[in-house]
Amino acid sequence: MPRIIADFNTLQVDPEKVLLGTVGTPNGDRLCTFHSGDRVILDGGDLEVEATLLFDDSLQAWFAIPDWKTQREIAA
Amino acid sequence: MDEWVVRAGIADLPRLMAGYVRHLGYPNQQIFGCSVQYQPGLSVDELAKAGQFPNGQISFVQRLDLEAALTSLGYHIELRSTKGMGFHHTLMVLYNDATKAPLTTLPIDAAQAMAGIFQRKKNPFPMSRP
Numbered sequence: 001m002p003r004i005i006a007d008f009n010t011l012q013v014d015p016e017k018v019l020l021g022t023v024g025t026p027n028g029d030r031l032c033t034f035h036s037g038d039r040v041i042l043d044g045g046d047l048e049v050e051a052t053l054l055f056d057d058s059l060q061a062w063f064a065i066p067d068w069k070t071q072r073e074i075a076a
Numbered sequence: 077m078d079e080w081v082v083r084a085g086i087a088d089l090p091r092l093m094a095g096y097v098r099h100l101g102y103p104n105q106q107i108f109g110c111s112v113q114y115q116p117g118l119s120v121d122e123l124a125k126a127g128q129f130p131n132g133q134i135s136f137v138q139r140l141d142l143e144a145a146l147t148s149l150g151y152h153i154e155l156r157s158t159k160g161m162g163f164h165h166t167l168m169v170l171y172n173d174a175t176k177a178p179l180t181t182l183p184i185d186a187a188q189a190m191a192g193i194f195q196r197k198k199n200p201f202p203m204s205r206p
Contacts, residue, residue: 007095009084009111012127012160022098026181045086046133059100068205073132 001050004031006042006064017054017063018042024060031062040064048072079139080120081155081167082113084129087137087194089187096182099166101159107166108180114139114155115163121200126162128203135194145189147172151179 010019021027031053034040038053042064049071051064085091092110099107113123120136139155146153152172155165169186170176179186 005090005094007085007091007097007110008130009095009127010097011084011130012111012113012162012164013099013101013158015128015161019097019100020094022100025098027094027097044131045088045091047085047131061098061100066205068130071130071205 001041003041003043006044008044017065020062022061046074077117079116080136082123082136085131087135089191092187092190093182099158109166109168112165112167113163114165125201128161130203134199135196137194141193145193149185151186
């Protein structure tokens, strides 16, 4: 499963999903080969979790919906 | 007065750069930056609780130290109160010139400087998710 570097701080804005980036920025454009529904591992540095990618057409933004049952702490 | 800036997890270079995104709650404004908890006078632990972070660790720094580190590189910071949990602010990095133009991507030198001054400790209030 692909690993994507993610910052869980964006959950402070929307607790349901992690904002990965918007189109036209490096954070968004790095995901151009993915599709909504793809499964990935979000690498949060000290925490990782499996997630499902979601592309929002209206916002032109990539999100990831974490499956919190799979969260694991990473030794930092 | 203490002015702590608190983030979930490890404020390392990859996470700071990945977390530097547009705040989508303001469709008519270009607000780019990192999500943080910030409220002058509150302690690091109080801010960590307000942020409801899932991470087992938190990172924190004094605002003045952050400003000093970035000013030396030619940047300016703005902590703007934006929609979000607790005392959510967006930490914006701007060019420190007459334009004060906001940056839509966090430059590597700024990210390195920030990563080097954040302190780290165990999150006293980790929020478990359903």
